[in-house]
Amino acid sequence: MNRQKYQRRLTSAATVSGLLLCAGVALAAAPEGMLPTGKDGRPLNLDFEDGSLKDWVAVGPAFEKQPIRGDTVAARRGDMRSDHRGNYWIGTYEISGDGPQGTLTSAPFKITQPYAGFLVGGGAQANTRVELVRADTQQVIFKASGYDGENLRPVVADLRAHQGKEIFIRVIDQESGGWGHINFDDFRLYAQRPKFANQLDPAKDAQAGDLPPMDAVKFAGLSPEQAAKEMTLPPGFKATLFAGEPHVKQPIAFAIDDRGRLWVAEAYTYPIRAPEGQGKDRILVFEDTDGDGKFNRRTVFMEGLNLVSGLEIGFGGVWVGAAPDLMFIPVKDGDEPKPAGPPQILLDGWAYQDTHETLNTFTWGPDGWLYGCHGVFTHSNVGKPGAPDNERTRINAGVWRYHPTKHRFEVFAEGTSNPWGIDFDEHGQCFIEACVIPHLFHVIQAARYTRQ
Template identity: 50%
Template sequence: MKTLTQFLSISALAITSSLAQNRGKQHKSSDAPFLTPKEAVAKMSIPEGFDVSIYTSEPHIGEPIAFTFDAKGRVWVVENYNYVNRRSHKNEQLSRIQIFEDTDSDGVFDTKKLFHDKITFASGIAIGHGGVYLGAPPNLVFIPDANGDDVPDAEPEVLLDGWGMQDRHETLNSFIWGPDGWLYGCQGVFTHSLIGKPGAPKDDRLYLDAGIWRFHPETRDFEVFARGLSNPWGFDFNDLGHGFATCCVIPHLFHIVQGGIYHKQSRPNLNPYTYAPIQTIRDHTHLSAHGGARFYLADTFPSEHRDHLFMCNIHEHAVLTDYMEPNGSTYIGRHGSDFLPTNDLAWVGFSLEIGPDGGVYILDWHDTDICGNAINFPKSGRIYRIMPKNAKRIARPNIPSLTDLELCQLQNHPNDWFVRQARTELHHRTISGKLDRKAVHKALDEFFVSSKTSPKRLRALWAQHVTKRFSKNAEEKLIQLLSHSDQHVRAWAIQLLSEDKTPPSSIKSILQKLAQSDPSPTVRLYLAAAVPRLPLEYRFPILNALSQRSEDIDDPKLPRMIWFALEPLVTEHPEQALALAAQTKIPFLTESVARRMISGSPQSH
């Protein structure tokens, strides 16, 4: 017995030493033993007051690359059995989508069913608008299921093609519905895509080698929302609708603004005249790499966790949190906590979700090769749920069964999961012509007026937008919000008015006045972001006014965003650009205009 005890003690010490050595440095692989899901949970350093349950794991799932919740609170898992390594995959229909349901809300699935298994490689998923949006490079496809019976109505429809697969670790991923009704996603730097509708010529396609993209479910427009970064595999919006991406290799956290050009790993920015890409907002370092990003906007965890960004770190093998501190037009990302070290070198968490129960759900690819260069633990994978102990079990939700007005009422729910799901359903009913718009708009108008905080007002505003409260014959109500006392309402009114690139002529002078005198750096940031989407006659008046705001000289974003909007105009309108450069109070703009003028005629970028 003494010999056995000594052996176990020595073995435990060796494992602990190996873990500490690897966790404290960058590493691509390890010789960690395969732990069963129960053994893995037993090794986790679970924070006091919390439990971790095994929602699902092998043999029920394998190679899980993406997951999401549907409007009934069920988990849809994409299993990529085609993946071999970053440079190759099996060219057969091996991958699948399964649906898991936790009927009694105990954090462990009770039933499962197969939705689709005729897939050759997949990387991202979103549910909504009568079906499934699936990243299946080289395509973004839609699998219709209009009646919600969990049986595809037809073969997948290719919405966009041209997504690259040079690095199968960095293709389209991290799908999420934005507050504006667009589907957002990420792509990494070592994959080169030329994206467009099927059959579109090269000139009608958009090149992307790193950044954030978006697709509209009704108009089917596709846009590059922001360029740069490394291999972002996590994107979310806080409760003010500000986007944040998590990255690997380069600093891990970025505040994403429409039209922004960001620090980029290894490769030059597509536009050679960027000069000063936007940098990280983090003030601390973690080991690379990060995956997944969800703000905790529910009420099940203790209140100190609300507004914290939960993310996975595959090199530290832990769930971490950061919190955002306002800093001019942007934020500083402060370290929150090492929330849950897993103490398992084969734990590869790179995606997470907040559930209808307020739990944090974590996807674990589970392999000793954490950089995707090989599969050492084939057909493994887990989804865990982190939940406070003794949390009350919820009744299972069924968002599609609710009335229009009940969906409106959910915009005031303390768990943003319900807010987002209800907004997506309202949007779908609007597009489908099944919404009682008059009643819905009345309810949302009342909610907006009665709301006392920016997040609540914005919830009302976003729901108004997706239900077409501000359609062409009712734009005046949105224009009026440009003078609202809430800076975030003013900012979002700017974005929504410039959304389709044909703003009403009456806002030209209003936007110029906001650029001249609005006290909010957030409003000025949204103005700079909107400029490229506005008619030419709007642009210089706004840019000239923004360039006079000396208080923004040292802002981490505003001078750059003003430059990104101004740069395409410099060689086409040199006299106006030189006049701005001569009069601006922001030296970076003077320097950048001069550099751009010397560079000569525009290059194709």
């Protein structure tokens, strides 16, 4: 190293040291960590110092115009500051307040060190949180919320049990009330467990908005094969694995056609509907051609769907619920089924204020109608595309049906809470299951049931 470069480095180091002392923040004592690297071996932009959301995928308006540059907190209130590291950080309040919602998901990376640390602040609610998620199983292995304070505070995650595995970070803002935002910055890996001043402890801090203990999930992280073995079944029944990860992920609905093939809708867009043309949901078809109880042919039937919640097969095509639409996709059949044309929008007006309470659980009734369920906190006004309000039907809790050839829509029964299951017995009697309130209902046409 020549003398001039050496002097420049000494001067730079002295300047940084002086800045830390002037700021009065105990960063000089913080342990050194490393940014995880991507598949190309380059450090990922998990500290946002690129000044952009490179290496992240944002869904929803909460993360628009992020990251934030500089301490915008101190400029708007005198009792708090951002306490971010570097120049940039994530603060979902700073652009549009507590209203917008969304998710921010990082590129996956391998855990090469036993510990991780990051900064978090904002709302203490469960709906404002940071999750560390296993990429192979989609299991949330660590989560942390804010503490109803803006100052970013360190959190440490013990990742020893997952070392060598791939994970990704998911920053979530699903809250719009007071403190309905999340602050986040500077994710790093550490060879030794770091100790920070002002550190949050998710397992211990249970007061004043600090974090509750992690949920204990008995069978979390099981392989698909082991999960089938752990099922509790009635005497005489046996469960075997037909298809599992990585061949199918995040299934939300399935149907079996007349050839015994399994059609599965994968819901990657949930819980927030993507902008038009950016949906990530898809439909897969699995077939067991040799009768051994496991699939040996897998076909991607359609991709790019948006907020899929229901699926059924019949009358020459696939019936798909993807709010705001009920659509029909004609099938060009064969060994590899393919769409015979673009999706046909049969009905629109299905709302998605609460995206897990929209049209779902498609089932053919003994009368030949397509039946489905609808939850209480989504307020739909259903009709043919372009229909005026007086030709539409409102539904926000209950069972609906649609005639596949006469193209008639009607509410079959009203009430319950958020039903996600419907079937008919050998006598043609309808039964549904619902959450929150009493769970099992015998349903008759035109009846009204207890509402949540």
